[in-house]
Amino acid sequence: MLEAIFAPQSVAVIGASPDPTKLGHRILKNLLDAGYAGRIYPIHRGASQVLNVPAYPAIGSVLDTIDLAVVVVPAATVLTVAEECGRHGVKGLVVISAGFKEIGRAGHELERRLVDIVRQYGMHMVGPNCLGIIDTTTKLNASFAALYPQPGQIAFMSQSGALCTAILDWSKSQDIGFSRFVSLGNKADVDEVMLLRAWGADPANNRAILAYLEGIGDGSAFIAAARDVTKHTPVIAIKSGTTQSGARAVSLHTGALAGSERAYEAAFDQSGVLRARSMQELFDFALAFAYQPLIPGDRLAIVTNAGGPGIIATDAAERSGLKLAELAPATIETLRANLPATASIYNPIDVIGDARADRYRTALTAALDDPNVDAVLVLFTPQAGSEPEETARVIVELAAGRTRPIVTSSMGAASIGPALQILNQCRIPNYAFPERAVAALRAMVNQRRWTERPPGEYVRFAVDTERVRALFERVRSEGRIEPGELEAREVIEAYGMRLPKSFLAQSPEEAAEIAARPGFPDASFGKERGDGYALRCIY
């Protein structure tokens, strides 16, 4: 559905400029630099060429079909340009230009008309008001991002463009690669639901789908899409703006309503979306999914060359609900026969501070071969005699072809830099501290359990929405902003939930009379209110 956007045969950059200070210049340069193999058409009113590529005054003058147009012209011109694109048969738009919904009422109207044009011509559009998109599988950089990420198998969408630039910058230093990287902007057309479905259809390239969301347009559609995708591809989300102050900040930022924490929590739970508590976790989880096979169960083995970190990891595992694997007798025998007497041959397996790479090989092989072990966490602290690089190579070698994940926490930094590089290049996720490694494995267990859950089905309950609507209209027409207690009961009952019976008495005498009715074993009187007496009774 979105091939025209992510895998176009030809791309026009409308607003490509010879002036290097303009975004349109940067975007064309990015497109050229990333090595995109398709045909490129800069569109600029005056220039005959931009960055040595022949330019055209308008898209109508290009004698070629164009799949994707990147639009970076003033907001006032965007509608005309979109119209021209539609007429020319363009299938996808990435509208970088700002000046739409985010600026208030006038922009809102402009955006509505833009969407009309997009729909009229059967196009799809990312944006407006976005940083653009990147697809490393097609080497397409249709963005003004300052950095182009390494290829990888993590797909990332973000409702914040600034976050995109920050993440690209940070991921560069961490050697984290991406398959797709999308700044959603105002998501007037292409939104999280469409991207979920499109990316979910390509699990080979997108081993983990990450989303930073400030609001979700259509909750039901999101849940439905997520339920389909999460069954085979982990979706990890940060939904921000869920606290009261956060929601206020979202509203100031994009004019969107952020929705309540609980509603999102429930939606994510019901659709198997893994929620990251922080940006750090978002990428910690993603690395585990992108680099390693999905964990088959919840039994963890720990191999360490130091007691302290082993204990830290053990604590973290138990707190997060992972089990410390009970090693099979054969494993314990192997460890006893091949490790020094002072080693701990139970789990955590402590190969002791002076362990060289060979001792890690012994312990890790034994743990990986143990049928009681679902995942191995290797802890490494640099000590006298340690062989960080050789140990990293052993881990890489033993991890190859396994169906159970291996993650590491090589603590330290300065002295183990090359070892960290080996691990990362060979797709062994490494975490600076053991707790983060454990949290990532825990996310894998959640994903595994979700994929094994029976699909379930949606039950639509018979809800008397008319009654509720009428009630709220009455409340509103009386100038009130909240319903009374008895009205609230009516709402609850309209949703099919049962409540103890309740009566409203107009006087103490009437209350006593009601309480005296047969079958009335317990009655409590409410406090006097302006409008009478509230009486609640259970029978």
Next chain:
Amino acid sequence: MLEAIFAPQSVAVIGASPDPTKLGHRILKNLLDAGYAGRIYPIHRGASQVLNVPAYPAIGSVLDTIDLAVVVVPAATVLTVAEECGRHGVKGLVVISAGFKEIGRAGHELERRLVDIVRQYGMHMVGPNCLGIIDTTTKLNASFAALYPQPGQIAFMSQSGALCTAILDWSKSQDIGFSRFVSLGNKADVDEVMLLRAWGADPANNRAILAYLEGIGDGSAFIAAARDVTKHTPVIAIKSGTTQSGARAVSLHTGALAGSERAYEAAFDQSGVLRARSMQELFDFALAFAYQPLIPGDRLAIVTNAGGPGIIATDAAERSGLKLAELAPATIETLRANLPATASIYNPIDVIGDARADRYRTALTAALDDPNVDAVLVLFTPQAGSEPEETARVIVELAAGRTRPIVTSSMGAASIGPALQILNQCRIPNYAFPERAVAALRAMVNQRRWTERPPGEYVRFAVDTERVRALFERVRSEGRIEPGELEAREVIEAYGMRLPKSFLAQSPEEAAEIAARPGFPDASFGKERGDGYALRCIY
């Protein structure tokens, strides 16, 4: 009390070896390399000099007083050496040698005798079985650590030597400095309580005290010491081994009992010790305390150049219980007058993506001058036109001399490296993600509230411990491993807590008879058990 150990006038290295593969060689080299200004005496049976320093066959042959002796000889020789040190008037020992309590019964006995010698001569001892100690204020490196840390104002003690090396390595890459750095080893003499008191007495050098603990020897002494110290110096601890599996791992590791999660939680709560949930948090918190003034209240202002990160920070603040400061009208006016119309002049203050350093100056000055603001979190994402280094310099300049903390989360890495260096060198804590910055500020609020709490006093309750002891002895003598229900009630009552009265009836008839007694409004009969009927009644 521990000056001989941390600020000795003279140091002997007993076991200093000319063989570069030996620990004793490494330790002497470390001592020389760090620039220690006192007198150094290598002790080695055969060599006349080690590393160009005149050596002595035994400490008795040194014609000088010696404050500190670092002992790195085989365990079997340590007692003799300690005795010689005592006779020579040595005041402090750092015993690196292993082979004591951690190896089991024989080592336990050896350690007991070592402690006897230490006490007999009025010495103090760190270790045995440790990595050694570092004090950057006296340039003393009496350890075999591979790295010497930068000077700083964070004091760190660890019950895991491997963790020490990992932390030194990692902190090097993060530019984190330390005042003191101690590997506690078996803590046969110097323990967490002594270090707390010693370090707490030097708040100028130790602005934050960090501890990685697997077990605490004397809980009451720890609480008492911590209560004194935490009133002026933050103490941040990771207590590991508090889960069931973790405790088992601790016991395998050091033979110590780890104690229950709840007991430690309560002890830390009662003594103002801040508990870090992870190693990362331990240092995140430490940086805020070491670099910035203590937060005066809980009202946070956020200055950002991007909406998304601002919302993430706002969410994190509200979740952690910090308040978003309500900016004073004058502040809002200043911001309105000096920021572009599209900026958000409420909190979070959004200076918008194209902000250069001057706009950060405007917003940060206004926030810092606002009496409603207790702390400022500055968020920075690299965008087109951003000035990372210049912005960092503005932050540093404006932070100088303030009584309210400023922390930053400059997201990204590759492109903002020099800016991060400026911030760190000028003691502005920077966190890779906003959530971590918020958590550190929250820890500061906890510390502030603790320091403002009235000191309180200990109440000793009248507990009938004799009755409880007798009861448990009876249970044990009957070969049972848990008390019965009525016995458990007796224990609770012995601790002065009141319970509904309870009787044990031997038959249904007796139960009915008891239930028929006067003042017996409600009675419920337990299920039949082998030993009779349990009867619980409330009157």
